[in-house]
């Protein structure tokens with residue numbers, strides 16, 4: 001997901017800093033916007049099964065796109081879903097039926113399953129999601145009418161025995177018994193290792209007006225996290241687990257998702273006027289029900305989720321892409337009509353991003369990539385990733401800045417870290433968002449010449465927190481975003497700055513190649529860094545990943561003393577440099593003398609501080625530590641400089657630092 005307006009916000013905030021000379025770097029209220037929610041009661045209607053001999057449909061905007069079958073499974077395919085779903089009640093609700101099969105990937109017999117019922121996050125303001133988010137996510141604000149929910153109406157064995165009475169909602173994270181987003185099902189018979197269980201389920205979803213990634217806006221619907229979805233059963237050794245078991249969490253205000261790979265076959269029934277975009281590919285052209293509806297049929301394998309969007313207004317644009325690591329992908333744009341004039345920019349961003357990621361990290365093995373541009377009122381559904389399908393943001397004017405491309409580039413980056421590496425976003429969200437933000441910057445720089453101002457971004461890390469911790473442990477959405485997106489990215493750049501771009505490229509590629517489709521952990525990534533670089537990285541990860549360190553260096557004092565040496569008047573200049581955060585040496589020190597002489601020293605920064613003394617025939621003018629901000633984890637640049645003379649050292653720091661910040665600001669104007 002994209003934390004909207006982070007960059008622009010930085011600019012605004014920086015301006016405030018410069019104007020007010022106050023360091024209020026919080027992300028403030030700029031992510032909020034007001035939404036009015038209308039509640040439409042759900043109605044029941046059973047979708048028709050797909051007729052086999054229906055009359056020919058009207059020419060679809062998206063022709064079926066059956067790819068060549070993949071020679072072998074890329075993932076373990078632990079789950080298999082066959083879903084029929086109907087959009088109904090004026091596109092305000094869904095009725096679905098699914099058969100889900102789960103194959104025990106472990107070595108122990110399993111006697112319970114866990115299902116995520118994510119729409120229940122929007123049931124009322126007592127859900128864990130609503131309590132934690134206080135009804136706000138990014139710019140969206142829920143109102144009392146923003147209700148959504150999922151009702152299970154049937155849960156049967158394949159023999160027809162109802163298991164519904166066995167279902168219990170559980171709240172392993174917070175004990176909030178008003179939360180209905182996670183359910184435990186004790187099976188009537190345990191599942192042996194390697195064996196499968198299939199269940200038949202019926203469910204109804206009341207869609208909220210677009211909020212927190214899903215819902216309706218006018219006749220547009222974004223349907224994500226919409227079916228009862230199995231949790232991930234982690235095997236021993238996976239993500240450092242010593243014993244196998246379910247990884248179960250509720251839906252939280254800050255957390256995105258984690259699920260297992262498998263097969264999805266999904267039939268989606270919508271009014272004939274609608275076009276449907278979905279994960280995977282269409283197996284054939286939409287089929288008419290003969291009653292005013294069309295059924296779209298999608299299939300996807302080696303993915304861990306299925307999302308779709310539908311609208312009668314989509315402008316459809318398609319192009320193909322092939323090249324290194326891209327066997328032949330249909331790029332499908334589903335644009336809100338207001339964005340038709342920008343279609344080439346969206347398409348260019350999608351093609352450039354996929355081309356770069358495939359070159360850098362590895363093959364994109366899917367045959368489609370869909371980009372949905374929601375209408376203006378539905379940006380709560382924008383900037384989000386699903387397997388083979390992403391949502392961009394609606395442009396706010398006719399001449400949007402690079403944020404248009406950046407969002408597309410970011411979400412497509414997720415195809416690698418969320419989609420294929422498939423990190424656990426409940427517990428280690430940085431492995432997805434931080435990696436995606438890092439990769440996004442690389443594409444924006446190489447494709448669009450937009451150079452990130454990392455020093456400026458680092459200066460906003462006022463409340464660093466460990467990167468490996470539950471997403472709901474961050475104390476706000478901004479706190480989550482600052483850490484798992486920005487600080488995580490800086491931690492990656494910090495590695496790159498030490499090992500070089502080529503070695504970093506090798507690290508990222510090796511990590512992706514080794515762990516695609518395997519749900520890697522922070523420890524797995526650390527091991528790859530150590531194997532590729534043949535160095536120990538324990539200290540670095542311990543400080544910056546597992547703990548909340550930044551790496552601030554400061555000039556503490558500058559003193560100039562006139563002395564006499566061999567009968568000549570000289571000056572003894574001394575500079576005290578201090579390490580205030582974690583170890584990330586060496587750092588350069590520049591001592592600039594009044595006669596123009598400049599001395600550069602390199603401090604290994606092993607100790608907590610160092611004093612440099614230089615005797616020279618001219619007095620010291622100023623000293624600076626890491627004046628070019630190569631240490632991207634230095635979050636306090638204000639103390640990197642000091643003039644030698646002025647008595648009011650604080651004022652001096654400001655003057656110099658503001659000059660540097662203005663340089664930074666000028667750099668950001670090109671974003």
Ligand SMILES: [Zn+2]
Pocket residue numbers: 001002003410414433436
């Ligand atoms: Zn993201």
